[in-house]
Each structure stands twice: as C-alpha cells, then as structure tokens.
Amino acid sequence: MASKSISFAKYIQSSPTLLKLFKPVANAYAQTAGYRQFGLRYDDLLEEENAQAQKAISRLESREAYDRVYRFRRAMQCSILQRPLAKEEWTTPENEIQRADDEREAWDTASVKKTH
Template identity: 50%
Template sequence: MTIFGPLGLSFAPQIRKSPSLYRLFKPFADWYAQVAGYRQMGLRYDDLLLEERDDVQKALGRLSEREAYDRIYRFRVASQASVIHKNLPKEQWVKPEEDVRYLKPHVEEVWKEDLERAKWNNVQVQRKR
C-alpha cells in the first residue's frame, strides 16, 4: 500500500521504519493521545472514525458480534459520561496498550476491494471484426 491510504496522507510507516524518528515522535504522539481525551471517556481511536463514510460502514458490518457489542457499549458509556460532564474514573480509562486499531484492518480491506472493483469495472470489451 502506498502512503496515500484510505485514511489520507500518512507518514507513519516511514516514521516507524526509522528508529531515530520513532524516538523523536513517540513522546509527542503519546502526549497528543492523552490530551485528545477520548481514552478518558472510555473510547478507542477507531471509535472516532466517521461512520458516514461508505468504507467505514462496510467495515463495521464485518466486525464480529463481540467487537460490535463492545463498540456500542463504549459509545453508551462515553455518552453517559458526556451527559454528566465528567470523565470516567481513572481505572476505567482505556490504557494505551488496550487502544488497538480494531477497525482499521477492515477499512483497509474494503478500500483494497474497492480499488480492485474499480480496476475491473473499467475493462472494455472489444468486438472482433
């Protein structure tokens, strides 16, 4: 896959390959994830993806029952915390090691399928004379 993936331009693969760049950007990335506040509400990063996108809709349909249930539960807990204007207690925050990309592989798979479908849909049949 190129750096122009389904989620836009990303320099993350190049940063992960270079140990010095990784050490330079990792503290900033950790700080940013903490400041964003989604983990304090009990959400994971992939919960923030826009559901209105077609590729995300298809990917959501590919989640296992358990993953879909957990996602809905996280949204309900976050909604309740938002209504009472308080973050969850610290022991209920999502830890960085728990914040795994559970939806991204499905979105990338849908994106690749759409690319392949676009290639095959452009095939023109010419009649022999």
C-alpha cells in the same frame, strides 16, 4: 514501473531517532484529545458516514460490535455527567496497539478458499 510505497507511520517506526522524536508528540496528542478518558478507542472517532466505514462496521464480530456500542453509551453517560471514567477504566495505548496488531496479523495470515 510500480513504485513501492511505505506509510509515514511505518517509516517513523523503522527509524529509532524519528520514533524517539514523534512518540511523545503522539502520546501528548492522544492525551489532549481526551477520548481515552471516556473509554473510547481511536477507531471510534472515525467518520462513519461513508460506504467504506459502514461496510467495515458491518463486518465486525458480534462481540466487537456490542463492545463498540457499549463504549459509545458509556462515553455519552460520562459526557452528560461531565466527568471522565475512573482512571483504571481509561483506554490505554497498549490496548489499542495490541488490538491493531492482532487485527493486522489476522488479515496478513488470512487464507482465501476458492469455491465453485
């Protein structure tokens, strides 16, 4: 018998009480991590040194791949200068969430064409 699993994130999002409890903690963690002040996304921080990550990176559209490299270079320059970007250039949680939602929607509505 196969069991239906639900992700921890989805479980928290489905409960208004848990969401109210965990959201400030998640926001505080992201703020403390500091990657947004350098214009990076959470996905930019993930380990690339495995086959699955390399495959995902190779599937990026050319514009997204360019933007990713640009974010890294800009973050490196900020690091060298030892100062973050101007506040209006920081990555916002809304941008990251919208991007993730758009990506999820694209995959959920993808159609497969059978060719012979």
